Amino acid sequence: MIRSFRSEWLKLRRPGVLLSALGGTVGFSVLGIVLGLRRIGRTGEFTALALSQHGGFITIMSRGSEFIGIVALGIAAFAVSSEFTHGTLRNLLVREPHRLRLLAGKSLALATLIAGTVALAYAVAFPVALAVAPGHGIDTSSWTSGAGIGSLLSGTGDMIITALGFGLLGVLLGMVFRSPAPAIIAGFAYTLPIEALLVGSLGSSRNVLFAQQLDAIASGGTSQIAYGAALAVAAAWAVGAVIATGALFRWRDVAV
Amino acid sequence: MTSSSPAPVESSATASRPMPAPGPRRPAIRSTGLTKHYGARAAVDGIDLEIPDGVIAGFVGPNGSGKTTTIRMLLALVSPSAGEAEVLGTSIRNPGDYLPRVGALIEGPAFYPTLSGRRNLEVLTTLGGIPRSRVEEVLDLVELRERAGDHVRTYSMGMKQRLGIAAAMLPNPEVLILDEPANGLDPAGILEMRRLLSRLRDQGITIFISSHLLSEVEQVADWILVLKDGRLLFQGPTADLLSRRHGRLLVAAEHEAGLTTVATIAEVAGFKVARVNGHLEVDAPASFAAQLNRQAMAAGVTLVEISRSHASLEETFLDLTNGETR
Numbered sequence: 001m002i003r004s005f006r007s008e009w010l011k012l013r014r015p016g017v018l019l020s021a022l023g024g025t026v027g028f029s030v031l032g033i034v035l036g037l038r039r040i041g042r043t044g045e046f047t048a049l050a051l052s053q054h055g056g057f058i059t060i061m062s063r064g065s066e067f068i069g070i071v072a073l074g075i076a077a078f079a080v081s082s083e084f085t086h087g088t089l090r091n092l093l094v095r096e097p098h099r100l101r102l103l104a105g106k107s108l109a110l111a112t113l114i115a116g117t118v119a120l121a122y123a124v125a126f127p128v129a130l131a132v133a134p135g136h137g138i139d140t141s142s143w144t145s146g147a148g149i150g151s152l153l154s155g156t157g158d159m160i161i162t163a164l165g166f167g168l169l170g171v172l173l174g175m176v177f178r179s180p181a182p183a184i185i186a187g188f189a190y191t192l193p194i195e196a197l198l199v200g201s202l203g204s205s206r207n208v209l210f211a212q213q214l215d216a217i218a219s220g221g222t223s224q225i226a227y228g229a230a231l232a233v234a235a236a237w238a239v240g241a242v243i244a245t246g247a248l249f250r251w252r253d254v255a256v
Numbered sequence: 257m258t259s260s261s262p263a264p265v266e267s268s269a270t271a272s273r274p275m276p277a278p279g280p281r282r283p284a285i286r287s288t289g290l291t292k293h294y295g296a297r298a299a300v301d302g303i304d305l306e307i308p309d310g311v312i313a314g315f316v317g318p319n320g321s322g323k324t325t326t327i328r329m330l331l332a333l334v335s336p337s338a339g340e341a342e343v344l345g346t347s348i349r350n351p352g353d354y355l356p357r358v359g360a361l362i363e364g365p366a367f368y369p370t371l372s373g374r375r376n377l378e379v380l381t382t383l384g385g386i387p388r389s390r391v392e393e394v395l396d397l398v399e400l401r402e403r404a405g406d407h408v409r410t411y412s413m414g415m416k417q418r419l420g421i422a423a424a425m426l427p428n429p430e431v432l433i434l435d436e437p438a439n440g441l442d443p444a445g446i447l448e449m450r451r452l453l454s455r456l457r458d459q460g461i462t463i464f465i466s467s468h469l470l471s472e473v474e475q476v477a478d479w480i481l482v483l484k485d486g487r488l489l490f491q492g493p494t495a496d497l498l499s500r501r502h503g504r505l506l507v508a509a510e511h512e513a514g515l516t517t518v519a520t521i522a523e524v525a526g527f528k529v530a531r532v533n534g535h536l537e538v539d540a541p542a543s544f545a546a547q548l549n550r551q552a553m554a555a556g557v558t559l560v561e562i563s564r565s566h567a568s569l570e571e572t573f574l575d576l577t578n579g580e581t582r
Contacts, residue, residue, distance in 0.1 A: 007383035014370055087366030090333055091423060094360050095384035097332055097351035102383075254333040255325075 004096055004105020012079070012113050024071035025117040025163075029125040032064025037136045048137040054148040056138060057129050058155030058220065061122065065159060065218030066211070068121065069166035070188060072114045076167040077183040079110055080174030090254055103249050107171055114167045115160045122156045155220065162218040165234055166191070169210065172241045175248045210237040282345055284309045284431050284462035285330060289339035292325050292486075299325045301486035302339060307464060307479060312457050314477030314494070315466040316573060322486040323466045324363055327435055330464075331360055344430055356384065359429035361437060365420030369409035373400060373419050376408055377426065386426050394422040397452070413440030421452070432456065432463045438472050450476050474498075474569035484577045498572055504565045505545055507536040514557035521551045537565075 011017070037060065040048055051059060083089040096102045126143075133140050142148050170187055177183040191211040198205045199212065206212050206224060213225065213234040221227030285307040292300040300322040307313045317323050328334040330343055332351035340347060346354040367376045377391045395401040398418040408416065417440045424432055437453075438446050453463055453476050467473050473480065473494075480497050482490040490497055509515050515536050519529045525547070527540040538548070542564045552559050 003383050003385055007379050010375060010379045010382060011368060011371065014368075016370055086368065087363065088368060090328075090331070090360075090362050091366060091380060092383060093333060094331055094355055094358070094362075095380050095386075095427075097355045251335075253328075253335060255328065 001101045001105040001108070004102045005109045006105075007092075008079075008106045008109035009112075012109060017075075017079075017113075021071070021075050021113060021117045022120060024074070025068055025121040026124050028064055028067040028071060029061065029121040030128050032067065033060055033125055033129045033132060036060045036063050037132060037138075040136055040138075051133070052139040052142065054142040054145055055151040055155070055220075056133075056140070057126060057143050057148070058151055058158075060129060060133075061125060061155065061159065062215075062219040065162050065215050066191060068118060068159065068163055069211070069214060069218075070191060072118075072163040072167040073170035073173075073187040073191065074184050075114065076110050076170030077174040077177075077187055078170075078180045079106070080171050081178055081180045081183045084178035085180065093254060099250050100246055103246060107168075110167055110171070111164055114163050118160045118163045119156060122152070122159065126152065158220055159218050161231075161234075162214040165210070165214040165217070165238060168238055168241050168245075172245045175245050208233060210234065213237065282309055283307055283342075284311075285313075285341070285343050285464060287330075287339060287341035290326065290329060290336055290341050291338040292322070292329060292334060293337040298486045300329070300336075303483070303486070303488040305341070305481065305488065305491065307462065307481075307491075309462055310457065310460050311478040312453055312463045312465065312476050313479040313481060314473035315464060315481050315483065316468070316470060316473055316569075317483035318577060319468075321483045323483055324435060325486075326483070327360075327362060327433055327464075327466060330433065331355070331358070331362065333362075356427055357430045358433065359424035359427055359431070360433040360435075361420040361424045362433075362435050364436065364439060365416040365423070367408040367416065367419065367423075370407055372405050373408055373411065373415075373422075374404040376419065377423060380423055380426055384427060390426050390428070394425045397425060398422045399448075414442060414445050417441055418445070421449075430461060432461055434463065435466045436468065437465060438467060438469050446472065470570045470573055471568070480569075482573060482576055489576050494569070497576075498569065505536075505538040505540050505542070505548065506561065506563045506565055507538060507548065507559060508534065508561040509552070510558040510560050514552070517555050517557050518548065518552050518559070521548060521555065535561075 040046060040051065046059070050056070083092065092102060093099065130140050130143065143152070170183070173183040173187050174180070177186065195209050195211045198209060207229070213230040216222045216225035216230035217227065217234060221230060283306045285305055287303060287305040289302045289304065290300060291298060291302050303326065315323050315326070325334060329336050330341060330348060332348055332355065342348065343354045344357055368379070371379070374391060374395065377394065378388065380386070381388055381391055392401065395404050398421055400415060400418050400422060403411065403415065408419065411419065417437065421434070421437060424434065438449055441449060450472070453465070457463055465473065465477065477494050479492065480490065480494045481488060482497070507515070507518055509518060512534055515531065519531070519536055522529045522536070522538045522540065525540070525544065527538050527544065530537045538544070545562045545564070549559055549562060
């Protein structure tokens, strides 16, 4: 598995991949801050007063969690499915016939890339937010307090979990569709309109849908989905996705 | 199905090549009843392969005959529906035990276009636990070191093909499986490929080549397997296959008008005749030449040339697969 991990990183180090991952994640984060601050209201949890609390930065960032998740999903789906379309998977499997080891190493490498880009995005977005937020009436002094830094770290961790969840979905879809375009389109369609329609027509589905749980985790829990419940349901989804992906990869013929 | 003993046979086609030493040898590749079904269709239908160690084995058959599916099963990319196969004495159900000793180029070269040739090879050495030093060795082997730092997307088809062979050579394999290795190569590249394969065979590597370039296979292969509709029609020394079909007699007469008489003589004797560029081509063995000459003389026709043309692999292949030779 370690060999597979190191081998995958030789590919992920490509400037195109790194720039796409970093550019997408950092870009969406900064954009989320700029657009989010323009939508500050007078009531609710998204007021200047509420955002002046030590967790204000994380509250702003969690509004863009779906976008960061979609970047993660796209990276993972592309990395997996393009091995099929390029025909490179057969070369890899001749050199590493233990398919689950290959998949585990590749997934671990993707996970480190996703986690790293999210952490870097937060590292870039935080000073940007510190610079921009006072212009919108937000007092950021508590953001840099001990509690604020604690909130920043736990919020970053939550966003990493969310992005990894989306990345896992991308790996599964890449394995199912074996082609980047349909895998990424299916991922976008599921996480954005399909889940929204399901929640709109059946409100209780919010408690079981995967992307809803991931969004709740990014926010540290919401008024409708508790953090612990979101973690548990998302973990159940993740286990199912890992089993399905592993079974598909282990047993399906490689005829491309 | 026709099959021959795997014992090496010296032949006119292979006389200049060193054949494996006589005596019992472990087959490099063997299968029993190897089958792959896709739905109701049998892509590979119960084939019994036996490829001796240390030969170049050509794997030929029409498009869709099951060659690539067979190769994929041998490389554990596709699981058989039935039957068993062994590579280097190990069941294909345990690919981790034999694939480290196998190199493969499957259905053309496949690489990451935005990585350099060298980095593409490093991906495979890292994954396979192969020393990084092998990268430069195989780049030298295929004479690609100068361009190894360039992105693969800038390579010509021939360069990609050479890189594919370099990738297959990375593990210093005992068995090399190449699917259409001459695709995209120019004549000089094909010649170099032929020399390379011969060198590798002389080093004791068993080479299993699938190719639609029958003339190429004929020139390099000691052993041949013919597949059609998923079934093995022939396997054995190339010379054995070629000897199954007698050659042709090329006949020229002093006066072209005499060829009609000669054609009648040959047809009465039961042989097919074709008139080509002022010659007759008679599908007859060399032993018929003397009789033809005598009868032509008796009929008042003077023959100025009777020569023998050997059957090519292409002709033999087409006969075997029920095609038309002309």
